[in-house]
Amino acid sequence: MKPIVTLVGRPNVGKSTLFNRITRSRNALVDNFPGVTRDRIYGQAVWNGVEFTLVDTGGFAEDDQDFFAGPIRAQIRQAVQDADVVILIMDGKGGVSPFDRDLMTVLRSSEKPVLYAVNKIDGEEQEERLYEFYSLGIDVPFPISAEHGYGVSDLLDELVSVIPPSRPEPAEEMIKIAVVGRPNAGKSSLINRMLGEERLVVSELPGTTRDAVDSIFKVNDKSYCLIDTAGIRRKGKVTRKLEKFSIIKSLRSLDRCDIALIVIDAADGITDQDVSIAGYAHERGCGCILLLNKWDLVEKDKHTAKAYYDRLRLAAKFLSFAPAMTISALTGQRVSRIFSRVDAVYAQYTTRITTGQLNKVLGEALIRNEPPLHQGKRLKFYYAAQVSTRPPTFVCFVNYPDAVHFSYERYLINQIREGTGLTQTPIRLLLRQRT
Numbered sequence: 001m002k003p004i005v006t007l008v009g010r011p012n013v014g015k016s017t018l019f020n021r022i023t024r025s026r027n028a029l030v031d032n033f034p035g036v037t038r039d040r041i042y043g044q045a046v047w048n049g050v051e052f053t054l055v056d057t058g059g060f061a062e063d064d065q066d067f068f069a070g071p072i073r074a075q076i077r078q079a080v081q082d083a084d085v086v087i088l089i090m091d092g093k094g095g096v097s098p099f100d101r102d103l104m105t106v107l108r109s110s111e112k113p114v115l116y117a118v119n120k121i122d123g124e125e126q127e128e129r130l131y132e133f134y135s136l137g138i139d140v141p142f143p144i145s146a147e148h149g150y151g152v153s154d155l156l157d158e159l160v161s162v163i164p165p166s167r168p169e170p171a172e173e174m175i176k177i178a179v180v181g182r183p184n185a186g187k188s189s190l191i192n193r194m195l196g197e198e199r200l201v202v203s204e205l206p207g208t209t210r211d212a213v214d215s216i217f218k219v220n221d222k223s224y225c226l227i228d229t230a231g232i233r234r235k236g237k238v239t240r241k242l243e244k245f246s247i248i249k250s251l252r253s254l255d256r257c258d259i260a261l262i263v264i265d266a267a268d269g270i271t272d273q274d275v276s277i278a279g280y281a282h283e284r285g286c287g288c289i290l291l292l293n294k295w296d297l298v299e300k301d302k303h304t305a306k307a308y309y310d311r312l313r314l315a316a317k318f319l320s321f322a323p324a325m326t327i328s329a330l331t332g333q334r335v336s337r338i339f340s341r342v343d344a345v346y347a348q349y350t351t352r353i354t355t356g357q358l359n360k361v362l363g364e365a366l367i368r369n370e371p372p373l374h375q376g377k378r379l380k381f382y383y384a385a386q387v388s389t390r391p392p393t394f395v396c397f398v399n400y401p402d403a404v405h406f407s408y409e410r411y412l413i414n415q416i417r418e419g420t421g422l423t424q425t426p427i428r429l430l431l432r433q434r435t
């Protein structure tokens, strides 16, 4: 895991300019869609061979007005908590601001290494702008020009010398969860619920893509990882154009997850788009849980839930094994129960069935319902073995694999499910030739 370096400072001091200079990347989501609210932006950077993740907290506030509203201060405190090193950026052109003093108080109480950069010093001749910043009690302020590059290499030299050595990877097993669904289905509301108001979040890890951020948290002493939470939460007002983009982005999280939570807006009914998102999750071989959200809005009697489940089963037959539940991300109804469902599916998802048990189940299935003849010849199933987990995947050796009818294959899969108790996870059956 790379060390995390976080840029803080009030609006307009040049944080994002410096961020772009150091990461040499522009965050497309932010730059191309003005008005999209963001919280933290992550970029990868390297200086003198030292790699780190750079975080821009710029999105917390749009202007000085909301900057020192309580919630933003709490967010900044959290961002500082998650950081290994903090760079406080101040505005050399505008001079010392009362906000700078306030931020310094936050930083000093954090006991993290802090570097102080005074920006908009666009050349040596402007270095006198630095002097008044000594009044803040800073030993070594770094004069820089984020825009023109002046002084930035000195700042980075110092930075890599104070970066602590890499943190070790967490050894503990975590269940990786992706939250997918149509825009407005309630994904980010659900994530906020799951993470809890009291911030159970242990840490946020940059994911594989530049702006993907995972949240690791604990429930009852078990660790879970929500994949790409930043991507889902960062959207704010979603424009039409963004919608498609954010669906694709959220589907990408399926590649890294064990369990997909498929969030459906029940108040809106079950749409084709919901089914196709569920199809993606199934194709990726994730364990799936279907969440009928906004249950608080649904007018209901005692048959309503069953009617919804039936409709869901009909629309997404391929996921008939996946547990479904009705929830409300808004009121929190049944949200805490999601975890025990996740645990149950995950346990099956990672199960190993012994070859003995598997062949017993298969043998009985073959006797109960003999495979049909193939061009007058008998189909012979020799033996089967589980070759992998996540999802459980079985290979079965047959004399004519291509001749096994799809409906017979489905029969065998169902028999394996029943016989082994793998009733809630996807499983795969591969037929291989053996003569």
Ligand code: GDP
Binding pocket: 009, 010, 011, 012, 013, 014, 015, 016, 017, 018, 058, 119, 120, 121, 122, 144, 145, 146, 147, 148
């Ligand atoms: P943020 O709100 O802290 O992320 O600030 P921005 O990076 O958006 O910069 C705010 C304004 O300051 C922009 O108009 C930048 O062009 C300008 N700016 C940023 N860095 C410098 C610099 O080094 N010198 C000068 N003169 N202007 C800068």
Ligand code: GDP
Binding pocket: 181, 182, 183, 184, 185, 186, 187, 188, 189, 190, 232, 293, 294, 295, 296, 297, 327, 328, 329, 330, 331
């Ligand atoms: P996302 O686009 O999937 O991340 O959806 P959001 O979490 O942003 O939710 C979209 C809208 O639906 C917001 O206005 C939420 O307040 C609302 N919402 C989300 N979950 C629920 C719920 O369970 N019940 C109700 N009544 N509204 C909800």
